[in-house]
Amino acid sequence: MPKEIGHYVTRPGRRLGDAEVTIPVPKDLETAPGIPSRDEDISFYTREYPLESLAVEESAALDHMLDQQKRGSPEAVKHYEAHHKAMEPLDQYVRETGTLEPTAEPTGDDVTDAIRRKAKELGYGEVGFTRFDHRYLYLSQKRVLRYDLPHVICLAYEQDYEKTQATPSVQSEEAHNGSYERMGALTRELVEFVRALGYHVQATGPSVNYSPSIPMFVNAGLGQLGANGQLLSPLFGSWSRLQMIHTDAKVTYDEPVDYGIHALCQVCQVCVKRCPGRALMREKVWYRGVEKNPVSFDRCHPIVSKYLSCGVCMKVCPIGAYGMKAVMDHYVQTGEILGKGTHDLEGYSLPGKDYYGPDELPRFTEEEFYMPRGKSEDWILIEFRNKLMATKDDPTVDKDAMWDEFQEKVESAI
């Protein structure tokens, strides 16, 4: 018997002119708009234990990932080199946007619709507006972000569908990184558009970030947090790349939405079951003031580093593969998850290993989960100390050369 509908959510289509999409949310999946949270706990944790970006907090792991990338196939190495090169000028531009002045006088009109329309014309699939929640600002970015730009424009750019199907592979890395490269050009156009409306901007992303973006996207009604730790947006799940533009433009905020995802994930669990690193947790926990399925960094990151950014949890998510409307329609009619248990949805290959259908998972050695944690400079010190201890009684080892190498590494890490 079909499920009883609790409410419907109507969203704009992918592109300008596309028909609206109406998503049924069954009563048994209703929880809270956005994400269940305790505001006072978020304030406490972000004040006492401020967030920091992985690039700073886990720089040793990121160095390890770059090292793994250099050991990839010639095709992969070529791709990563070209991508890093392509991103340099874009990242530089993004960093400088906060210094740019408006190029016209504002009229005083609300410009929400004008910005939304322009962003859609440029090719962003989802656009929303909300207040920037400063509690999420990374510690190291507190002196970099402009505090006089209270609003954020949240922008999601859908990556190539066909190439994403092949996750993980060089093709899916092209879809992922190619989206970043295309978003660079779009950012410039949208920044210029808002400046010409008479307002200031500071762009963040796609690879220069001042804060995590998912809390702002959820508040802007653009999706909900999935059990895979990613934003599930209505049209393309987590098969998208996110970006924000901070501004003082006169805009109207969107509201968080209950799409039913918070509860649906507990029924679905496909990503939890299919994760090659066994990094996703079935049960939800309260963490830093929000209720969510935690992700183990120690289990996920080594796989991400070694297998072309992995992304299996993104590939096997039915919301990304079929869209939220199709998944919810199917659930309402059958009480089941669309595609669950099929090779089409759950199958994947790991480069250099094998193909794994539903109910099959790869095995790894303990060594494959090796990954340094913490900051690069701290890790270099640990490695140096271990080397000193191991060679302390060996007169043939040149200790001066070891010190020189240590100093060089610390300087490079800093």
Ligand code: SF4
């Ligand atoms: S990226 Fe891979 S290893 Fe990490 S959580 Fe997703 S599926 Fe698991």
Ligand code: SF4
């Ligand atoms: S695969 Fe299923 S459980 Fe995982 S994020 Fe997608 S909908 Fe949620």
